[in-house]
Amino acid sequence: MKICVIGLGYIGLPTAAMLASRGHDVVGCDVNERVVTAISAGQAHFQEPDLQMLLTTAVETGKLRATTQPETADYFIIAVPTPIQPGGAPDMSYVESATASIAPVITAGATVILESTSPVGSTEIIARTLSNARPDLRFPAHGEEDREVDVAICHCPERILPGQMVRELVSNDRIIGGITRACGEKALSLYQSFVMGTCYVTDARTAELVKLSENSFRDVNIAFANELSMICDRLGVDVWEVRDLANRHPRVSILQPGAGVGGHCIAVDPWFIVHSAPEDARLIHTARIVNDEKPKRVIEQVRERAARFSAPVIACFGLTYKPDVDDVRESPALEIVRELTEIGGSTILACEPNLEELPRTLSGEANVRLVTIDEALASADIAVLLVGHHSFRQLHPSVFLDKLTIDPIGLLSPHRAA
DSSP: OEEEEEOOSTTHHHHHHHHHHTTOEEEEEOSOHHHHHHHHTTOOSSOOTTHHHHHHHHHHTTSEEEESSOOOOSEEEEOOOOOBOTTSOBOOHHHHHHHHHHGGGOOTTOEEEEOSOOOTTHHHHHHHHHHHHOTTSOOOOTTOTTOOOSSEEEEOOOOOOTTSHHHHHHHSOEEEEESSHHHHHHHHHHHTTTOOSOEEEEEHHHHHHHHHHHHHHHHHHHHHHHHHHHHHHHHTOOHHHHHHHHTTSTTOOOOOOOSOOOSSSTTTHHHHHHHHOTTTOHHHHHHHHHHHHHHHHHHHHHHHHHTTOSSOEEEEEOOSSSTTOOOOTTOHHHHHHHHHTTSTTOEEEEEOTTOSSOOHHHHTOTTEEEEOHHHHHHHOSEEEEOOOOHHHHTSOGGGGTTSEEEOTTOTTOHHHHO
16 A cells, blocks of 8 residues: 655654555655655654664665655555644644645545544544545545545554654554544554554544543653652652652552653643643643643752852753653753753753754753763762663762752662662
8 A cells, every 4th residue: 555654753754664664655744854855865863763774674675755745645644743832722733734735635545544642623623624625525524424435534643652662653552533433444454554452443532532541641640749759848758768668559559750741742632631621621730730840840959059059060961851762852851951051150061862962942052061971970069860861870879979969850769769
């Protein structure tokens, strides 16, 4: 089958390479010419285990090629960002643009699959948008199972974890939501060509809410851990010991607190539920507020210690949103470091082994340098441990003894290891 993947980012590129590895003819489409050029040369534009090998093979065999314009295909997969606007409203402009781009090249018999995590009802909006753009074709509508259609429309949310994307593309179960059951069955045949997990077919609205619920569940539970850590700070108790001992109970499993919540999913998706049902999503909304407040608490702790120095040298260990990746999307660590640059007279040493240069939001700051672990340890007055990268976990706690240390991730706590 010929497949056109719209968006060659963290989800679209691994998906396109995986489909190509299964013998499909894949056209990857992206508006970023730099990305298209890199992929055409067989080069992944972000780090991900096993992706480069998969991509190299796909390009060399001719099964994957990249372009800036969509082409006619049997399947169209939309995998573009769905960020939030100030206030938490969803920004659907990327999905809208992707939908408009494929409208001229859709033909009868095609299937359109939205993989982007989106608010409930988004898949139906795509169907209506395409119907308005292409009155010569028949498109499905929610609740009209008997309608004859020319184009199937589905939602199949991605479920892969950065750092394990290639493996989880194959191993994880998938939820396929068709606007009608027949739409879902058409998408099912594609996913079964590479997914070893179970594929469950449901309706589009359910599939949309399933993905949002998964990430909201995680966010709420992380918020409990983060709130508990702030309570422990106020009461002078070690949160890591509290967590360790509480989790000895057979029905308790408190997650790890941290410097906040980042990434393209957990920090964003709960807002889609809040925006859709603000009167009812009270717990989900509160969890978002708690997790968004945690970086501010860390910043306060650093400012308090920095006030003891006329020209504090602050080493920040980690910039990415989670350990051992190069992804800085919605990273609380990056937010913290950016705020710390405003401390008067400070020098910020950013230690991030997964990046070769400072992220754009920091590159213009005169008092920030990207440094090695040794440089950070040699010069810092204050150490702020923000991300639990493997190279940081290998450090002996004694290397921080001569520094004022803020450790919201529990890197130095023996109870965290337990």
